[in-house]
Amino acid sequence: MATVKSDIEIAREAKMKPIMEIGKGLGIPEKDLIPYGHTKAKVALSYIDSLKSKKNGKLILVTAINPTPAGEGKTTTTVGLGDGLNRIGKKAMVALREPSLGPCFGMKGGAAGGGYAQIVPMEDINLHFTGDFHAITSAHNLLSAMIDNHIYWGNELGIDTRRVAWRRVMDMNDRALREIVCSLGGVANGYPREAGFDITVASEIMAILCLSTSIEDLERRIGQIVIGYKKDKSPVLAKDIKAPGAMVVLLKDALQPNLVQTLENNPAFVHGGPFANIAHGCNSVMATQSALKLADYVVTEAGFGADLGAEKFFDIKCRKAGLSPSATVIVATVRALKMHGGAAKDELKTENVEVLKKGLANLGRHIENVKKFGVPIAVAINHFISDTDAEVQAVIDYCKTHGVEAFRCTHWAEGGKGTEALAKHVAELADKGSAQFKPIYDENVSLFDKVKTIAREIYRADDVVADKSVRDQLKAWEAAGYGKFPICMAKTQYSFSTDPNLKGAPTNHVLPVREVRLSAGAEFIVVICGDIMTMPGLPKVPSAEVIGLDDKGQIVGLF
Structure with missing residues (x-):
């Protein structure tokens, strides 16, 4: 049996092009690229400013079901879809967040994709990158x-x-x-x-x-x-x-977007990195807007499940930046759906269509929620070798009942080739121009009503529980002129509720608001729910224990 290469081994074997060549393919003059070595560069703000009169391409959001320890592969799918669009003859690029060192040395690992759908140089991007x-x-x-x-x-x-x-x-x-x-x-x-x-x-x-x-x-x-x-x-x-x-x-330098490439030498902006469970979870507006001027299709992602990342992408980033997405892709895996249906992690390699069908409620909830924003949807089934044909077909059939096409995607193993069918469908959705994007709440309603709208419409909570001091604080901010700000929810990513153990599509729960914080510069209100921490801790066995240098001076253990 062939040994499966690790992400870092695959990335290290990549045949990267000089970053000036990647920039040239986008039409960026060499004088407007500030190189950080041979394979990464920043794009000068003066050049970005010169793009304002150019027509925008189509914006495609990649989001996901609620994450589980089984993995979903949202960044991997974003990269794979970008490569897939280029393979079918479209001029496409991806726009991603920069990884944080916290999860790299903690439990989650890096955020540069995986398998044969990665952005490179992987070690640089996951570590200090451009500073x-x-x-x-x-x-x-x-x-x-x-x-x-x-x-x-x-x-x-x-x-x-x-x-x-x-x-x-x-x-x-x-x-x-x-x-x-x-x-x-x-x-x-x-x-x-x-x-x-x-x-x-x-x-x-x-x-x-x-x-x-x-x-x-x-x-x-x-x-x-x-x-x-x-x-x-x-x-x-x-x-x-x-x-x-x-x-x-x-x-001043950090504001300039970072240009890198995928394993298939397609361009990628990797810039900014707010967490999605405690911040707004999207890459920079500067990078996204620039990408839309440089490519016909821009594939971007929002962190964690659609209840956090997509909601904030639509209600904060798109509202503030005047962006109008043309399509959304929701990523799911058979493994994760089985966990949402009640399967234990050690049972995931065994076919179990009935448990899978129970877990599909989580995917269905996300589909229903994204539809409320008026953006067309496709589903990417990020394929694992243990998935059976019956399980994959069950997901495809379920999505059809929601009026959505689902595609088995093999980009982890095959790169852009594994997303060609998805890419063709997503391009068709984007080109139809049927998107009628709208945020889920009006900026003029009260701050607490905005919280309640998110809780009821997205989380399907029955009510919001907040101390009088929290409600009074929100009213005081309204009186001070901050009432039109959007809401940035800080809660667990693992569930629609604030209980990380409540899988699937829970109802009859309440949203407890613990604290509210004013981000007057970012121009949103952070609402902290349940036990979410704005300073995470390391797990019992952190990834840092296995990261190091080998006898050739190469990094090992990073994933």
Whole structure:
């Protein structure tokens, strides 16, 4: 039996083209590419600005069912579909998020695709890449340092140290830093106060960078950040302590999209990386809008299941950036659907159509939800070798009852060749122009009503439970002029509910809102539900334990 190569082994054997050649294929002049080595480059903002008058291509969103330990392969499918579109003669590119170091060294692994549907150079993309996350971390923590420094040197603005809202960040899973006390050690070190860390991908700076459309817009948004409150509860902004200018200096290169390629030498933008369960889960607006000017079809993804990623893509990113998607692909696997039907992980290799049929309710719920946004849908069945013909056919037949075509996709093993049928269908859906995209709630309804709409229409919750203090806070933000902001839900990705163990398509549950946070620069309200953490922890056996260098100096263990 042939040994199956690991993702990193496949990526290392890739015959990559020089990045200048990839850029040339898109029509980008060499002078407008800033190379980071031979296989990755940033695209100059001046060139991106020159594209504004060009016609947009078709935007295709790839989303998924609720994730399980069995795996779904959303990024893999995004890359495979991009390669498939190019194989059938379409000018297509993909636009993806950058991976965080947290899951790379934790449990989830990297986010550069898998098998023969990957973006490369895989090790670079999954690790330090072009330094964007380091720049975001530095800019965020510069603001933190300037806040405490302002308080130390007399606190001219009268910031209430009990109401500093700006936490620190680092791009690593480290539960020990969730809640801390800072400035200990006496007078020379400042005024002690409670503080904490979030992971960088949950930073408002990450969200701002991903939603900004120019350097000027970036600086404007940073200036709007509410860093804390005075004793009279009036807000203090980042611009009040004169932080935005220096922060933008740190972020000016990070705002430029990163150009790389797939294993089949097709172009890919990989830029920005907000988490989808605790942030808005989409790559940068700058990269997506630029890709739409450079290609006829742009395949992008939104993190985790459609209840989180797709909802935020539609209600936050598309609304704010004026994007109008032409089609949506929902990724499912037979294995994951069987887990949603009640199968244990060690039972997934055995054919069980009845359990699969129970789990199909999860896929059906996502199909129904995406239809509410007015975007045509196709389903990609990301194929595993253990899938039987009867199981695959059951998924195809079920999707037909929802008026949706499903396709067995073998891109993990065959690259773009394995998605040709899906690519043809998706291109037809996009070309029909039948999409009538609309967000699921109006920006003018109250903030709490927006939360209730998402809970009832997307999660199918019976009600939303929130303390009076939470509801009063939302009303106070409305009075302060933030009432038109969209909602960014922070909840578990594993279920429609806030209970990660509740698989399938649960009903008769309530949505408990624990906390709300104002992201005045990103221009949305974060609603934290259940036990979700904005600083994840490492698992009992983290991936970091098996990552290292071999005797040739090559990275091993990264996946």
